[in-house]
Amino acid sequence: MMAAFIFVVSLATLLMFFVSYCRSLMASSLRHTLSKEVRDVTGIPASASGRDFAKIMQLLQLCPERPDDRTDLHSVEIYYGILGLLEKTIARFMPALHLWTEQERAGCANFAAVILDRRIAFSREILAQQGEF
Amino acid sequence: MSGSVTSFIWYLGSAFELAFVVCSIARKSFLRYFFLNLYFLLTLGTSVTRHLILSSYGLYSAEYRYAYFYSDALLTLALYMALISLYAHVFGELRFAKYLRLTAVLLLMGTALFTYAVVAQSEERLSTAFAYELSQNLYFVGLVLTYILWGAVLKLRETRTRLVQFVLSLGLYFSAYAASYALVNLATKSSAVYFIAPLFGCFLPLSWTVTMWRHSDESRMAPAQLVAVPR
Numbered sequence: 330m331m332a333a334f335i336f337v338v339s340l341a342t343l344l345m346f347f348v349s350y351c352r353s354l355m356a357s358s359l360r361h362t363l364s365k366e367v368r369d370v371t372g373i374p375a376s377a378s379g380r381d382f383a384k385i386m387q388l389l390q391l392c393p394e395r396p397d398d399r400t401d402l403h404s405v406e407i408y409y410g411i412l413g414l415l416e417k418t419i420a421r422f423m424p425a426l427h428l429w430t431e432q433e434r435a436g437c438a439n440f441a442a443v444i445l446d447r448r449i450a451f452s453r454e455i456l457a458q459q460g461e462f
Numbered sequence: 463m464s465g466s467v468t469s470f471i472w473y474l475g476s477a478f479e480l481a482f483v484v485c486s487i488a489r490k491s492f493l494r495y496f497f498l499n500l501y502f503l504l505t506l507g508t509s510v511t512r513h514l515i516l517s518s519y520g521l522y523s524a525e526y527r528y529a530y531f532y533s534d535a536l537l538t539l540a541l542y543m544a545l546i547s548l549y550a551h552v553f554g555e556l557r558f559a560k561y562l563r564l565t566a567v568l569l570l571m572g573t574a575l576f577t578y579a580v581v582a583q584s585e586e587r588l589s590t591a592f593a594y595e596l597s598q599n600l601y602f603v604g605l606v607l608t609y610i611l612w613g614a615v616l617k618l619r620e621t622r623t624r625l626v627q628f629v630l631s632l633g634l635y636f637s638a639y640a641a642s643y644a645l646v647n648l649a650t651k652s653s654a655v656y657f658i659a660p661l662f663g664c665f666l667p668l669s670w671t672v673t674m675w676r677h678s679d680e681s682r683m684a685p686a687q688l689v690a691v692p693r
Contacts, residue, residue, distance in 0.1 A: 332647035335602075339641035342609060346633035349612070353626055356683050400672065 344411075351408040354401045355436050358443035367446045377442050379434025382409055385441040392448035393455065402444055409437040471660045472509065478667035479505050485674045494679070497547035498628070501540040502667060508533040531593040538600045542570065545604055545611070545632065551625055552614055569607075573599050598643065605636040623681035624673055631669035638662040 363373065370388060373381055386406070412430045420427040479502040486492045492499055512529060519525040546566040553562055577595045611629055620626055642659040 332644045336641055336644035336648060339605070339637050339644060342605065343634065343637035343641060346612070346630055346637055350627075350630045350634060353623075353630060353683065397672075397676065400668075 347404075347408070351404055352436075354404060355440045358440040359436075361443045361446070363442055364446050364449075366449060367442055371442060371445070373438075373442060377435055377438035379412075379431055379438055382434060382438040382441055385438060385445055389441065389445050389448065392445065393452055395448055395451050398444050398447065402441065405437050405440050409434060412437070467657060468660065471657065471664060475660065475664040475667065476506060476509050478664055478671060482667050482671040482674060485671050489674055489678070491674065491679065495547070495628075495674075497540075497544040498670065501537070501544045504540045505537055508537055527590060531590045531597075534597045535593040535600075538597045538604075539570075542566075542600055542604055545607055548625070548629055548632070549607075549611055551622075552611060552618065552620060552629075569603065570600075573603050601636065601640060601643070605633075605640050608633045608636050621682045622679070623683045624677045624679060626683065627673040627677065628670060631666060631673065634669070635662060635666040638665070 368374070371377075371381060371385055377385070389402070412434050416427065416430045416434070420430050482502050483492075483499050483506075486495055486499055512526070512533060515523075515526050515529045546562070549562055549566075574596060577592060577599050581592045581595050608629065612633055614620075615626060615629055639659060639662055642662060645658065
């Protein structure tokens with residue numbers, strides 16, 4: 330009984346810290362202005378919406394990975410999955426929660442778009458370096 | 463199979479711990495985050511000692527049992543000190559340091575006394591049972607203290623990215639560890655749950671290393687971005 334209680338409480342705090350952790354990762358992308366190239370490729374007009382996330386993730390798989398953003402992207406991907414689950418279940422009956430999950434999903438999509446922007450720039454650098462030889 | 467998995471997790475964790483120490487020296491932050499470094503240095507030292515005792519006396523020997531539980535208690539104490547040092551960083555500018563140290567010592571003594579009171583009633587070997595119980599209780603106290611620290615970070619509108627990430631990683635680590643301990647008690651028959659806790663053990667040094675490497679002490683973030691519900 331006690332173990333079950335500790336398990337539930339720990340899971341709740343784990344979830345709370347995970348949400349804050351992902352938000353702190355995504356905070357770095359908020360000041361980033363997406364390049365015209367990324368906006369053209371993804372079809373995002375000015376700011377990304379939650380539905381763009383899957384499309385951006387597919388595009389990210391086409392780019393060479395940068396080692397320093399891999400773990401962050403995985404964390405945000407898990408966060409996006411949790412938000413999706415929330416949106417399909419509890420948020421259906423709570424409009425305020427639905428709005429919040431949509432905002433958060435848009436934040437995830439924006440974060441992924443910023444990573445895509447960086448990866449494109451990284452690929453360019455590699456190509457430029459190869460061209461020098 | 464389980465032996466090789468355990469060894470792999472062990473080497474992985476040690477590599478991340480060493481990486482954090484190297485990284486903080488390279489970033490000239492070793493003394494600034496001394497207690498975090500001390501914790502990882504002690505963890506590395508403990509890993510080597512345990513390995514030596516394990517290879518000399520075997521897994522089921524009394525020597526290994528004593529070494530394991532006492533070193534575990536020592537590491538939990540070191541992590542507790544690392545957490546209090548993070549408190550000192552957050553509250554440092556508010557001149558709370560003196561009261562903070564006093565409260566930390568009182569809490570530690572209270573936990574030790576409570577543990578002793580619980581263990582003294584059992585018929586088990588007192589010394590190892592005390593070390594084991596103290597570890598578990600300090601983990602729970604650590605989880606509660608990290609939760610309070612996170613509340614203080616939000617309330618004080620802390621902007622230092624590095625500090626915020628350190629606290630969040632510690633919160634994730636403590637929560638995951640406490641959950642995995644509880645899971646082990648709930649599902650003792652499943653062997654998979656025994657790998658969960660060591661795997662989470664790798665998360666803390668990895669996350670702190672990434673934070674140390676990526677952010678300088680001058681990195682700042684807007685505190686409003688951390689609050690899940692917009693105010």
